[in-house]
């Protein structure tokens with residue numbers, strides 16, 4: 416069986432991040448047709464066009480790495496009703512130089528996770544707009560807005576909320592089918 420390679424990009428650098436915990440739960444509950452790998456984004460120099468003529472090695476490696484995946488799963492918090500700058504920086508880095516974006520055409524999905532009650536809809540929606548510009552077909556259904564995150568995990572960071580666990584399984588099944596439709 417050929418597995419589809421999926422990059423998991425988490426928009427929080429925090430050690431005890433609920434988004435990281437949710438991302439791990441999504442990976443653990445993914446169908447076997449997917450092979451998922453976390454992408455590090457916290458080590459990337461801040462994007463400046465000045466660096467494009469002689470890009471930092473971490474940018475080059477990041478762009479190559481992104482290129483090697485069949486699809487991307489974004490798991491993001493909401494900062495001030497949008498997604499965090501660290502995630503925007505990673506997206507910008509791999510979108511350049513102009514005309515050489517390595518995101519283009521890769522199917523994606525967005526899961527937003529917050530301690531708040533609104534499920535970080537603002538972050539998800541802003542990110543969706545960016546991915547549309549980048550030409551990344553992004554799954555529309557099911558949507559994933561995970562609120563009240565502090566009540567979903569145990570002290571070891573494991574997702575213990577039964578309904579969220581069931582949702583994680585069905586979401587990843589749908590995402591696998593979504594990616595398959597774009598990968599020949």
Ligand code: FNR
Nearest residue numbers: 427429432433434435492493494495496529530531
């Ligand atoms: C937040 N938080 C937050 N939550 C939310 O639902 N909507 C928002 O607009 C914001 N804004 C915001 C701004 C900044 C700068 C911070 C640091 C936090 C709270 C946020 O949901 C909470 O800190 C999460 O725990 C962040 O995700 P991780 O780090 O746990 O994955």
